[in-house]
Amino acid sequence: MENDGAQNPYSNFVYDSALSVQEGVAQPEQVSNFYLEKMRQKRAQMPSPDELVDGILQGNRVMLSRAITMVESSRPEHHRLAAQIIEQCLPHSGKSVRLGITGVPGAGKSTTIEALGKMLTALNHKVAVLAIDPSSERSKGSILGDKTRMEELSTDPNAFIRPSPSAGSLGGVARKTREIILLCEAAGFDVIIVETVGVGQSEVAAHSMVDFFLLLQLANQGDELQGIKRGIMEMADMICINKADLDSTKAELSAQQYRNALHLFPMPESGWTVPVILSSAYTHLGIKEIWNKVNEYVAFTKANGYFYHHRQQQALRILDETIEQTLKDRFFNQPGMEDRLEAAREAILDNRMSAYAAAEQLVGEE
Numbered sequence: 001m002e003n004d005g006a007q008n009p010y011s012n013f014v015y016d017s018a019l020s021v022q023e024g025v026a027q028p029e030q031v032s033n034f035y036l037e038k039m040r041q042k043r044a045q046m047p048s049p050d051e052l053v054d055g056i057l058q059g060n061r062v063m064l065s066r067a068i069t070m071v072e073s074s075r076p077e078h079h080r081l082a083a084q085i086i087e088q089c090l091p092h093s094g095k096s097v098r099l100g101i102t103g104v105p106g107a108g109k110s111t112t113i114e115a116l117g118k119m120l121t122a123l124n125h126k127v128a129v130l131a132i133d134p135s136s137e138r139s140k141g142s143i144l145g146d147k148t149r150m151e152e153l154s155t156d157p158n159a160f161i162r163p164s165p166s167a168g169s170l171g172g173v174a175r176k177t178r179e180i181i182l183l184c185e186a187a188g189f190d191v192i193i194v195e196t197v198g199v200g201q202s203e204v205a206a207h208s209m210v211d212f213f214l215l216l217q218l219a220n221q222g223d224e225l226q227g228i229k230r231g232i233m234e235m236a237d238m239i240c241i242n243k244a245d246l247d248s249t250k251a252e253l254s255a256q257q258y259r260n261a262l263h264l265f266p267m268p269e270s271g272w273t274v275p276v277i278l279s280s281a282y283t284h285l286g287i288k289e290i291w292n293k294v295n296e297y298v299a300f301t302k303a304n305g306y307f308y309h310h311r312q313q314q315a316l317r318i319l320d321e322t323i324e325q326t327l328k329d330r331f332f333n334q335p336g337m338e339d340r341l342e343a344a345r346e347a348i349l350d351n352r353m354s355a356y357a358a359a360e361q362l363v364g365e366e
Contacts, residue, residue, distance in 0.1 A: 050088075113129055219254040
């Protein structure tokens with residue numbers, strides 16, 4: 001067919017299709033200037049160390065939370081301010097019972113803590129729950145979801161729940177958790193509960209900062225030989241076979257197996273005989289007995305002097321760990337250290353130097 005001169009209706013098809021490049025829409029900033037200005041003003045209005053200490057001693061939770069945030073901060077200027085706060089709160093601390101609770105994931109730690117915490121607040125105790133939550137090695141993040149598992153306790157006016165991420169350093173979070181314990185004691189909390197997720201090293205860290213260490217176990221976790229192989233049992237001051245309401249027969253059998261295993265351990269330095277009981281947070285089985293045993297232990301160890309000796313040893317351990325961390329920070333913060341480290345890493349990867357020789361050389365250059 002010949003072209004009669006009429007305009008082709010499809011002549012602009014290419015330009016009107018999705019294949020053509022359309023003019024983009026300007027995107028907003030990822031972080032709004034309003035938010036940045038708000039955060040700047042908030043930092044500018046940060047209370048002074050004296051104001052934070054006064055608020056803590058008055059039981060002000062906002063001030064307590066701000067002080068804890070400063071303790072957990074990685075900024076050097078916050079470290080200096082946090083040290084001032086801790087020094088001023090130190091004379092007002094040390095009057096609580098520090099209880100550590102650990103167990104494998106799924107053992108019912110959070111549910112047990114909530115049941116125990118609710119019972120204690122009903123008895124007019126003030127309870128602070130500090131959770132050590134190890135961070136992911138891949139994402140470096142932490143869930144920090146303990147408040148969702150303690151819904152009732154988190155709304156109790158006599159309870160305070162604070163999760164802390166390890167951020168890849170259980171030693172660091174342990175030191176900060178000890179400092180947070182002091183702040184909570186100064187704020188009037190007379191029962192401090194430290195919860196770990198149960199991954200091995202976190203139990204050792206928690207044991208180094210509490211008076212009484214409770215281990216939650218489940219039925220069918222192995223016989224007495226398996227119990228002997230678990231180093232965590234040597235640190236436990238009490239063992240609870242939790243969720244005993246699911247199968248009381250198996251729970252009692254497991255309890256007896258753990259009692260048999262404990263007989264093969266040497267007597268602990270405290271002189272305390274480690275009890276093994278059945279518990280269930282849902283039916284409140286054993287919850288009252290846990291607190292009774294804690295009180296018995298505190299009275300027993302105060303009478304023989306171990307309670308005070310144990311706290312003194314913890315203080316000396318804090319000294320050693322703080323010196324170690326301080327030296328480590330000073331080493332890595334030296335001018336030019338990042339470049340020297342990079343050169344050492346390249347030498348190691350090229351097999352021009354061993355890791356031991358590189359470390360010796362870097363330390364010698366300090």
